[in-house]
Amino acid sequence: AQSVAQPEDQVNVAEGNPLTVKCTYSVSGNPYLFWYVQYPNRGLQFLLKYITGDNLVKGSYGFEAEFNKSQTSFHLKKPSALVSDSALYFCAVRDKGNTPLVFGKGTRLSVIA
Amino acid sequence: ETGVTQTPRHLVMGMTNKKSLKCEQHLGHNAMYWYKQSAKKPLELMFVYSLEERVENNSVPSRFSPECPNSSHLFLHLHTLQPEDSALYLCASSQELGSLSGANVLTFGAGSRLTVL
Numbered sequence: 466a467q468s469v470a471q472p473e474d475q476v477n478v479a480e481g482n483p484l485t486v487k488c489t490y491s492v493s494g495n496p497y498l499f500w501y502v503q504y505p506n507r508g509l510q511f512l513l514k515y516i517t518g519d520n521l522v523k524g525s526y527g528f529e530a531e532f533n534k535s536q537t538s539f540h541l542k543k544p545s546a547l548v549s550d551s552a553l554y555f556c557a558v559r560d561k562g563n564t565p566l567v568f569g570k571g572t573r574l575s576v577i578a
Numbered sequence: 579e580t581g582v583t584q585t586p587r588h589l590v591m592g593m594t595n596k597k598s599l600k601c602e603q604h605l606g607h608n609a610m611y612w613y614k615q616s617a618k619k620p621l622e623l624m625f626v627y628s629l630e631e632r633v634e635n636n637s638v639p640s641r642f643s644p645e646c647p648n649s650s651h652l653f654l655h656l657h658t659l660q661p662e663d664s665a666l667y668l669c670a671s672s673q674e675l676g677s678l679s680g681a682n683v684l685t686f687g688a689g690s691r692l693t694v695l
Contacts, residue, residue: 474618493685499683508668508686509621554619565611565634565675566684568621 467492471560471569478483478546479577486541488556498539499531499566505525509555515539526550546576581619584669584687592695593659600670601652601688606630610622610652611684612644615666628675659694666691 468491478484489498497516501509513524520532530541541554553573557566582603591597603610612624626634626690627646641663652669666689670681 469620476603501684501686506688508584508670508688509581509684510580510686511683515685565623567623568613570618570620 467496467558467560467564467569468554469566471554471572472519473535473557473572473577474570475573477575477577480548481545484543484546484573484574484576486554486556487514488539488541489537490539490556490558491537494560494562496537496539497559498532500528500532500539501557502526502570503553503555505552509546512541512554520527528538546574548576548578549575550574559562579647580685580687582671582687583671584667586690587688588693590695591659592657593661596657598656599644599654599667599669599690599692601654601668601687603650603652603671603685605685607671607673607685608649608651609633609672609682610646611670611672612652612654613668613670615668615683615689617692621668624654627677633675636667655694656692659692661694664692664694 470489498569499514500512503509513522524530528543530554553571555571556569585600594683609628614622624638625644630646634643645653668689672684
């Protein structure tokens, strides 16, 4: 069965510093990986996805994620954090086209001015 | 607005009440989902509908009853709930349930915050 782990409940970073939100996954075949963000009182919004090809994926709002097959990881990164990036971030995975996404428990990112 | 609208945004109900959550999507999508979001827990997939047919029911208690009358509307009927059912219930839609690339992106509504007293 597919699963995803987000080892950190909370990540704190100063504005202007680089940020990383960690995600590791487990699937039986090739993974399809996603990051979503949830701002207060809102639903989840799609940020980026990895399906195949280049291991570095670029997404919305300057975010990117690197797929690492050997480490089964898909960490979310941004070179320079903004206070407005403060939100709850979810990693998700599926292993086949017809299986629904499996989400992690989320990591709360707090960017401090 | 994401194109997926959930009502009501907030609901407080007693354990003996019957209420319903509504979800409507204006995106022309064919698949719709109910997720349960509880603090510090992974999002729990509850139900999946594809072209108005239920294709997934993740061992959800029968006190939750979904209904999908057409591809644009999804309901979650609630009755005799327990306090531990208090959570944010998220509706989502996608263009189709699956594709050869598995690349479907979910579009979420803002959620219905349910409190069971």
